[in-house]
Amino acid sequence: MKRLLNALYITRQETYLHKERETIVIKQGDEKLGQFPALSLGGILCFGRVSVSPFLMGYCADQGIGLAFYTQYGRFLARVQGRENGNVLLRREQYRWADSPDQAVSVARLTVGAKIANSRSVLQREIRNHGETSLLRQAVDELARSLRRVRSADSVDAIRGMEGDAAKTYFGVFNEPLKGSGFAFGGRVRRPPTDPVNALLSFVYSLITQECTSALQGVGLDPYVGFLHKDRPGRPSLALDMLEEFRAAWADRLVLTLLNRRQIQLKDFETDSTGAVRLKEEPRKRILTAYQERKQTELLHPYLEEQVPLGLLPHCQALLLARHLRGDMKLYPPYVVK
Incomplete structure (x- = not known):
């Protein structure tokens, strides 16, 4: 059974997410806002003007960490999807x-x-x-x-x-x-x-x-x-x-x-x-x-x-x-x- 992992909700505008070793770092300009172990996360939901590094996108897709993007007001836009699971x-x-x-x-x-x-x-x-x-x-x-x-x-x-x-x-x-x-x-x-x-x-x-x-x-x-x-x-x-x-x-x-x-x-x-x-x-x-x-x-x-x-x-x-x-x-x- 899948573990109930934490979801990371990014609501602050003009933030940037990237991977640093086995952690996910959140920055706004030169200021580090937070750093979280990637293995503890089940999903990342980004609202509004939030940027994610291509390398982190690939990592999330490979590890099965859900990465979804919404407008600032919560309307769903897109999600990053990795390789298909399951058999044909x-x-x-x-x-x-x-x-x-x-x-x-x-x-x-x-x-x-x-x-x-x-x-x-x-x-x-x-x-x-x-x-x-x-x-x-x-x-x-x-x-x-x-x-x-x-x-x-x-x-x-x-x-x-x-x-x-x-x-x-x-x-x-x-x-x-x-x-x-x-x-x-x-x-x-x-x-x-x-x-x-x-x-x-x-x-x-x-x-x-x-x-x-x-x-x-x-x-x-x-x-x-x-x-x-x-x-x-x-x-x-x-x-x-x-x-x-x-x-x-x-x-x-x-x-x-x-x-x-x-x-x-x-x-x-x-x-x-x-x-x-x-x-x-x-x-x-x-x-x-x-x-x-x-x-x-x-x-x-x-x-x-x-x-x-x-x-x-x-x-x-x-x-x-x-x-x-x-x-x-x-x-x-x-x-x-x-």
Whole structure:
């Protein structure tokens, strides 16, 4: 099992990273800002105007250290990828599954079912903690009906439609868990986000997508060929498939915690000339710290029945998916909160 290594988040602008023996050095001009053992790092995420030496890029690719680049505001740009892992037989099997309507729908059905079940769990948790409202009860019941419909869906297109309807139901009451936070949410808006809650959701989703991409590559799967999301140049479709399992249980709950505990406030956002809402630099650092801390939280994996850190969930699920595609497991067990 992959160790849960530290991630290095570089948010200070005009910084430069290079390798010095077995360490990674961060500099700004002539000033050394930090030096870290390379063997202790699982990933390096660079935000904004951050430069990395070609030699360090090659080293990261060779050692399997994830190196990803984002805009200053957290939009994913690119990642450095080394030699492909795994054997060609697994990937050929993955491509055959993706091209087979019956096989693709069997995985997509489980993935979306897990997303709906986990979304429902977030709302049920709100009811347990703060009491039931008519809106929450209606949404919970509707998600239960959506879950039953997905289980009998016979095409990927039908599943996509059901997933969209369930997401609309879930986000239609997302204001309920935000009570007292000072934030208002009118629905999911992407590309670009036009309010603070959407900006924060998109930022955390982007982080977890890169975790999923690295995990899939680590077991030899192609993160760009999925079963639910359509193929599109540059889109990590399989990583986005896997993200669906983690949206509510990992990302949304983290966002709700940050907002309801007032760790992030309205003043931490800014609006650019296009109307897009972005996180400012300093609060983005706080979010990354909270995100890294949340990754260390241990939980009982519902299928493996072992205590694992939250940050290893993508690696667990990638391994289970690879076993399923190889024929070692009859069904793929998606991550569902119990």
